[in-house]
Amino acid sequence: VTPTALERYLAVRGRTLELVEPLSAEDCAVQSMPDASPAKWHLAHTTWFFEIFALPKALPGYRPFAPAYRELFNSYYNGVGEQHPRAQRGLLTRPSLAEVRAYRAHVDDCMARWLERAADPELLGIVELGLQHEQQHQELILTDVKHLLACNPLRPAYREAPLARGASTAELRWHAWPEGVFEVGHAGRGFAFDNESPRHRVFAAAFELASRAVTCGEYLEFMADGGYARHELWLSDGWRAVRERGWRAPLYWERSGGAWLVHTLAGVQEIDPAEPVCHVSWFEADAFARWAGARLPDEVEWELAAARAPLEGGFADAGRLHPAAAPAGSGVQQLFGDVWEWTRSSYGPYPGFRPLAGELGEYNGKFMSGQMVLRGGSCATPAGHVRATYRNFFYPPDRWQFSGIRLARDPRQ
Numbered sequence: 001v002t003p004t005a006l007e008r009y010l011a012v013r014g015r016t017l018e019l020v021e022p023l024s025a026e027d028c029a030v031q032s033m034p035d036a037s038p039a040k041w042h043l044a045h046t047t048w049f050f051e052i053f054a055l056p057k058a059l060p061g062y063r064p065f066a067p068a069y070r071e072l073f074n075s076y077y078n079g080v081g082e083q084h085p086r087a088q089r090g091l092l093t094r095p096s097l098a099e100v101r102a103y104r105a106h107v108d109d110c111m112a113r114w115l116e117r118a119a120d121p122e123l124l125g126i127v128e129l130g131l132q133h134e135q136q137h138q139e140l141i142l143t144d145v146k147h148l149l150a151c152n153p154l155r156p157a158y159r160e161a162p163l164a165r166g167a168s169t170a171e172l173r174w175h176a177w178p179e180g181v182f183e184v185g186h187a188g189r190g191f192a193f194d195n196e197s198p199r200h201r202v203f204a205a206a207f208e209l210a211s212r213a214v215t216c217g218e219y220l221e222f223m224a225d226g227g228y229a230r231h232e233l234w235l236s237d238g239w240r241a242v243r244e245r246g247w248r249a250p251l252y253w254e255r256s257g258g259a260w261l262v263h264t265l266a267g268v269q270e271i272d273p274a275e276p277v278c279h280v281s282w283f284e285a286d287a288f289a290r291w292a293g294a295r296l297p298d299e300v301e302w303e304l305a306a307a308r309a310p311l312e313g314g315f316a317d318a319g320r321l322h323p324a325a326a327p328a329g330s331g332v333q334q335l336f337g338d339v340w341e342w343t344r345s346s347y348g349p350y351p352g353f354r355p356l357a358g359e360l361g362e363y364n365g366k367f368m369s370g371q372m373v374l375r376g377g378s379c380a381t382p383a384g385h386v387r388a389t390y391r392n393f394f395y396p397p398d399r400w401q402f403s404g405i406r407l408a409r410d411p412r413q
């Protein structure tokens with residue numbers, strides 16, 4: 001049974017509140033770095049999206065819950081107006097968490113009144129965009145809370161249940177694709193962001209794609225082989241990042257005696273060599289691939305493989321919130337879920353790309369500078385949120401997302 005628009009709205013909005021359930025008011029208020037936002041800010045900003053972009057059209061005469069929120073919880077929409085500085089979101093001890101929850105309840109009441117009798121397809125499209133936006137922030141709540149808790153010497157866990165582990169690593173195999181002209185990108189029915197369109201033809205040279213993500217065990221070999229000390233493995237900007245930032249291991253790894261430990265949302269654990277490595281920057285992914293005699297896939301190669309794969313994997317709804325070892329099996333595994341996979345494609349417009357009209361045109365298009373594309377979703381992504389054409393993007397040094405590595409290579413001559 002397909003849920004009604006109202007049921008879907010309430011389900012997504014309710015899921016966000018579930019995610020902050022394990023957090024205290026203090027946990028929700030603090031900002032651990034400029035890239036990460038407090039959970040309270042995420043709760044308010046996702047609400048702001050509906051209040052700014054949907055409610056004025058849905059309920060004529062709608063009066064904002066609190067006029068000051070227009071600026072406080074505006075992320076980056078210059079068309080809407082000024083924005084409270086991103087790096088100072090953690091200074092907003094007011095409004096309180098209770099006031100932000102009341103803000104959510106108020107907007108939800110108004111949205112529900114409209115959704116009960118909603119018929120305007122254009123406005124329903126904006127509501128769906130708001131829900132997809134909220135799901136993106138659900139993932140950010142988890143990655144931002146993970147970073148925050150990792151900054152605490154007590155190393156608190158977000159969820160207390162320990163991670164099940166001990167699976168063995170599926171052998172890495174290579175799958176070959178012939179050269180050809182293919183179609184990629186979104187077309188047809190179903191939600192997609194503007195940056196996934198239009199569907200268009202591309203030429204792809206023959207390539208090979210690894211059957212699963214790179215594991216922690218494989219990454220430890222790279223480290224043991226001097227991976228972080230050998231300039232020849234790194235791009236110039238990457239080598240500078242290694243030196244300036246003192247990188248010696250993925251984010252959240254720490255040395256204890258002879259072993260490596262990792263901070264997870266379930267607290268500090270021993271590294272499991274069978275699990276996919278994650279929280280690596282694009283620079284680290286690129287250097288690892290070079291060390292392995294391979295390269296990162298480009299986004300077309302990744303999408304050609306994913307278009308044939310079932311849309312299933314380790315997503316947030318499973319509750320593990322940590323990547324799991326690839327199951328044994330034939331075919332290309334783990335394309336969806338577990339870890340976002342860095343590609344070697346820079347994030348740019350497809351031929352014929354047109355941003356959404358109006359202020360929502362700022363959603364994706366204006367970020368097409370200096371970022372790299374990641375594909376496939378992660379263990380922190382809500383199930384059902386991603387698809388084969390989905391394009392995520394982050395800056396090359398970014399490490400706090402669940403970002404991992406899949407290898408590709410050119411066929412042997």
Ligand SMILES: [Fe+2]
Nearest residue numbers: 045075133137
């Ligand atoms: Fe946002």
